[in-house]
Amino acid sequence: MIRKIENAIAVGCVALLAVIPFIFKFLQGACHIQVSGADSAVIHFVFLFACFAGIITWREERHLSLASLTSKLPQKIQMPVEAVKTAVTACILMALFVNALCQLVNPAQFATSFWGISTRIFFMFLPVCYAAIIVMLGAKKKHLVATLCGIVLGLLVAIGPLTGILYYMFGVADVPRLYAFNDAWISLSYTFKLPFLVIFVLLAFLGVPLFLVLAGIAYVLFSQSGGYVDVIPLETYRILTDRNIAAIPLFTIAGYILAQSSAGRRYVAVFKALFGPFRGGTVIAAVIVTTFFSTFTGVSGVTILALGSLLSVVLVGSGYSQDNAESLVTASGAIGLLFPPSAAIIMYATVNYFSISNVFDLFKAALIPGVVMALAVMATGFALDKAVARPKFSWREVGQAARHCIPELLMPVCICMFYFGGFFDLFEVAAFAVVYAFCLSTFVRRDFALKKSAEVVADSVPVSGGVLFILGAASGISYFMLDADVPALLTEYITQYVTNPYVFLILMNLVLLIVGCLMDMFSAILIVSPLLLPLAESFGVSAVRAAVIFLMNLSIGFLTPPVGMDLFISSYTFNKPLSRVIKGIVPFLIVQLAVLMLITYVPFFTEVLL
Numbered sequence: 001m002i003r004k005i006e007n008a009i010a011v012g013c014v015a016l017l018a019v020i021p022f023i024f025k026f027l028q029g030a031c032h033i034q035v036s037g038a039d040s041a042v043i044h045f046v047f048l049f050a051c052f053a054g055i056i057t058w059r060e061e062r063h064l065s066l067a068s069l070t071s072k073l074p075q076k077i078q079m080p081v082e083a084v085k086t087a088v089t090a091c092i093l094m095a096l097f098v099n100a101l102c103q104l105v106n107p108a109q110f111a112t113s114f115w116g117i118s119t120r121i122f123f124m125f126l127p128v129c130y131a132a133i134i135v136m137l138g139a140k141k142k143h144l145v146a147t148l149c150g151i152v153l154g155l156l157v158a159i160g161p162l163t164g165i166l167y168y169m170f171g172v173a174d175v176p177r178l179y180a181f182n183d184a185w186i187s188l189s190y191t192f193k194l195p196f197l198v199i200f201v202l203l204a205f206l207g208v209p210l211f212l213v214l215a216g217i218a219y220v221l222f223s224q225s226g227g228y229v230d231v232i233p234l235e236t237y238r239i240l241t242d243r244n245i246a247a248i249p250l251f252t253i254a255g256y257i258l259a260q261s262s263a264g265r266r267y268v269a270v271f272k273a274l275f276g277p278f279r280g281g282t283v284i285a286a287v288i289v290t291t292f293f294s295t296f297t298g299v300s301g302v303t304i305l306a307l308g309s310l311l312s313v314v315l316v317g318s319g320y321s322q323d324n325a326e327s328l329v330t331a332s333g334a335i336g337l338l339f340p341p342s343a344a345i346i347m348y349a350t351v352n353y354f355s356i357s358n359v360f361d362l363f364k365a366a367l368i369p370g371v372v373m374a375l376a377v378m379a380t381g382f383a384l385d386k387a388v389a390r391p392k393f394s395w396r397e398v399g400q401a402a403r404h405c406i407p408e409l410l411m412p413v414c415i416c417m418f419y420f421g422g423f424f425d426l427f428e429v430a431a432f433a434v435v436y437a438f439c440l441s442t443f444v445r446r447d448f449a450l451k452k453s454a455e456v457v458a459d460s461v462p463v464s465g466g467v468l469f470i471l472g473a474a475s476g477i478s479y480f481m482l483d484a485d486v487p488a489l490l491t492e493y494i495t496q497y498v499t500n501p502y503v504f505l506i507l508m509n510l511v512l513l514i515v516g517c518l519m520d521m522f523s524a525i526l527i528v529s530p531l532l533l534p535l536a537e538s539f540g541v542s543a544v545r546a547a548v549i550f551l552m553n554l555s556i557g558f559l560t561p562p563v564g565m566d567l568f569i570s571s572y573t574f575n576k577p578l579s580r581v582i583k584g585i586v587p588f589l590i591v592q593l594a595v596l597m598l599i600t601y602v603p604f605f606t607e608v609l610l
Contacts, residue, residue, distance in 0.1 A: 006056055007458040013049035014253060014457055017042070017246070018434040021427060037114030039243065042427065044114070044122040046246040047237065050472070051125035053249070053465025058133045062462035063209035064470060064520055085208055086146035087153065090137055092216045094154025095161075097130035099219075100233040102161035105168040109234070123237055157185050157219070160227045182227065189223035196220045211466075211473040214523055218476030225484070235479045236472035239526075243427050244350045244359065245471065248343040249464035250430035254437040255296030255303075256460035258408075261441035261448070264289065264307050266405040268314055273401040277393040280382030282318040286311045286325075287332045287378050291370075292412065294336030296433065304333045304566060308573045324384045327584030330570040331592070332377050334555035337521070338370030341415065341433075344554070346426065347471070347525050348547050351478065352533055355543035359426065364609040365544040369552060369599045373592065380591045407440050467522055474526035481527065487534040494535055501539040505600050508532060509553055516557010517564050524554055545606040552599060556592050559585055 020042060027033040057063050073081060103109050104127055110120035138147035155162065159182040166172040189196065197217060204213040215232065222229045239245060258264070267289045275281030289311065294303040308329045315325035337344045340363040349359035356362055402409070415433060418424040424432060442453040481487065498504050512532075515524050529550055536546035558566040561582045570585075571578045599605050 003059070006052060006059070007461075010049065010052045010056055010461045011454050011457050013045060013052065014250075014434065014461075016045055017049060017250060018431045018438070020045070021431045022435075025428065040112070040114040040119070043241040043243055043246055044119060046249070047122050047240045048125055049249065050240045050465070050468040051129040053461045054129045054469045055132045055136075056458075057462040057465035057469065058136055060462045062466060063211060064466045065204070065207050065209045081206060083143075083146040085203065085206055086137065086143045087150035088203060088216070089208060089212055090134060090147045090150025091154040091157065092212045092219070093130050093134050093137070094151045095158040095219055095229075096215055096233070097127050097134065098155065098158035098165070099161045099229050100127040100130060102164040102168070103230055103233050105165055106230075107168065126233060126236065156181065157223070158229075159185060160229060164230075186223055186227045189220050190225075193220055193224045210520060210523060211469040214470065214473035214477060214527075218473065218480060221477065221480045225480070231479055231483075232476040235475040239471055239475040240468060242350055243425075244346050245468075247341070247346055247426045247430035248471075249468060250427070250434050251296050251341055251343055252464040252467065253457060253460045254430070254433035255293055256463055257434070257437040257441055257453075257456055258296065258411075259293055259303070259307060260456050260459075261437075262445055263408045263437075263441070264293070264310055266401075266408050267292065268310065269401040270398075270405045270409070272314060272318075273394070273397040276318060277390050279390070280378065280385045281390075282315050282320065283328060283381030283385060284378050286315055286328055287335070287374055287381065290329060290332040291336040291339065291374055294333055295339045295342055296336075303336070304330060304569050304573055308570070312574070319390070320385060323580065323584050324381075326570065326574045326576070327581075327588060328377070328381045328384075330566055330581065331380075331559060331585050331588030332374070333566050333569075334558045335370060335374050335377065337555045338366045338373065338548075338551060340367070341419065341426065341429065342366070343467070344521050344525065344551055345547075347522055348529060348551060351526055352529055352543070352547070355533055355537070356547060360420075361544055361610060362547055365606045366548050366551065367609060368605045369548050369595075372599070372605065373552070373595050376591045376595045377588060380588050384587070407444055411436055411440070470520060470523050471526065474523035478526040478530055482530055487531050490531055491535050491538050495538060501541065502601070504535070504539045505541070505549070508536065508549070509596065509600060512550060512553030513557050513560055516554040517560045520565065521551075521554045521558075525550075542603070542607065544610065545603055548606045549596075549600050552596050556589070556596060559589050559592070 024035050024038045024042075027035055028038075100123075104120065104124055110118060110123055112119050134147070134151065138144050138151075159178050163172075163175055163178050163182065166175065166178075197220065200213050200216050200220075203216075204210060218232050219229055222231060268285060271285030271288055272282055275284045290303050290307065293307060308326070311329050312322070312325040315328065316322055320328075336342065342363075345362050345366060346359055349356045349362045411433070414436070415429055418432060419426065419429040438453060438457070441447045441456075442450060448456055494504070498507065512528070515528055519527075529547075532550065533543060533546055536549075537543060541549075558564050561567065567578060567581050567585070570576075570581045574581075
């Protein structure tokens with residue numbers, strides 16, 4: 001019953017977010033009625049959705065994490081390692097809960113309201129979310145003791161916020177023993193900050209969700225610098241109530257709906273009819289389809305999971321070898337992150353708004369590099385296509401396939417026209433994408449009954465929920481880096497030893513490839529990009545050029561052995577050993593690295609459209 005209520009609330013939030021922008025636009029445009037507080041309402045409904053999405057994502061065990069090494073440990077070691085992971089997880093969650101609760105009861109926070117509703121009511125769902133996850137964690141009997149130990153430990157490290165709660169709620173201001181505990185924790189975190197950070201990195205490789213690893217690191221960093229941990233929930237609230245960020249879950253959900261419907265088959269049919277009769281034709285079709293879907297989902301792994309089997313069957317049916325087909329799909333899964341309306345581009349522009357004032361500029365700057373990358377992957381696939389027998393080209397088949405795909409083909413056209421024509425802003429065009437995808441799959445194609453459509457939307461919630469929670473956790477570290485003036489210190493240090501901009505670009509590429517392996521794209525954007533962007537600008541590299549280089553590196557990092565995320569997803573999707581996956585993508589990886597070098601050292605590709 002609780003599961004159904006959670007799903008219903010999440011689906012209701014999605015429906016509200018998809019419809020409400022058009023209601024406001026109609027009232028303001030057609031009726032000339034200005035709706036006071038409209039923007040505030042929208043972004044706070046997004047925050048509400050994010051909180052419920054976090055609960056559902058945990059329930060479904062789909063929070064993003066690195067590949068867990070726990071299963072490879074000896075059986076005798078696995079149980080104590082699991083207990084430690086559970087205790088640390090509960091500790092971080094409890095500290096986050098107390099910290100968020102402290103800000104909730106702080107009368108100096110959340111003084112604004114809209115439509116007579118205090119924003120404090122919406123923020124309340126953040127500590128509720130953390131509490132719900134703690135309950136779900138302890139509900140498993142084998143985790144109960146470890147969870148309780150973690151809760152106690154979490155209360156100890158959150159003594160500072162706890163004293164704040166006592167003061168704000170009960171007026172208790174003199175608790176010297178609690179103050180002493182808090183001072184002891186601050187001293188401990190300062191003395192052992194490096195070991196703490198190493199432990200969190202190890203926990204990430206043992207499978208602890210990345211949002212908890214990042215939140216734990218942020219908590220230690222703020223604790224050791226004086227205990228200003230109140231920044232963490234406030235930064236989570238700030239980033240999740242940004243209007244541009246609000247577009248990310250909607251684009252993700254639209255892409256997921258399309259991936260689960262017949263849209264994938266229809267796109268494949270059109271491009272197969274157009275290009276299938278020619279050598280490498282199905283390769284072109286596969287790359288275009290994966291690029292389109294990863295553009296919307298914002299996470300390349302979703303495209304591989306949803307369409308990998310279908311595309312590999314099409315490629316093998318056209319004479320492509322099984323291994324090459326699966327490698328091509330894996331290698332092209334992240335190209336779409338360079339095309340509008342990529343969630344990665346939106347995120348980058350939002351985080352670095354002081355250097356990139358308009359996400360539209362970044363869309364334009366990434367367009368040609370994205371096309372070059374797609375063409376390079378197509379060319380590699382073309383070279384691997386040894387098939388001799390191919391069907392004859394038929395205009396009739398092309399026309400028939402295109403006729404059956406007209407609504408699907410119109411969707412990206414409409415999105416580009418509405419956004420680049422200035423008719424919709426980014427959030428509105430994301431809402432349009434959800435409404436279009438939902439109506440197309442439910443009422444036009446009838447791929448799903450109405451009830452099934454709601455289930456598909458509910459299934460998509462963990463995908464967007466995982467992304468949103470990582471954004472919320474990483475925002476705390478990002479704030480700490482900026483507040484501690486780390487970018488300026490790093491720039492000063494690097495420029496002492498590196499004076500040649502070409503050498504700097506090589507070093508930046510190497511660092512970002514490693515980052516792309518070890519971190520998800522969104523947390524890397526939040527944490528690493530504010531550090532590297534000032535450095536790049538000090539070497540004369542423009543902000544948009546540096547952004548495109550950054551995003552290309554991270555997209556290639558998904559494929560970089562040994563721990564690129566897409567390698568594991570491909571291994572799971574195609575049921576093949578990781579070693580075979582890595583061997584198969586090597587030609588594609590080499591070509592993508594060559595394109596990266598071209599884009600890095602030739603500014604023309606990123607700046608010609610600006």
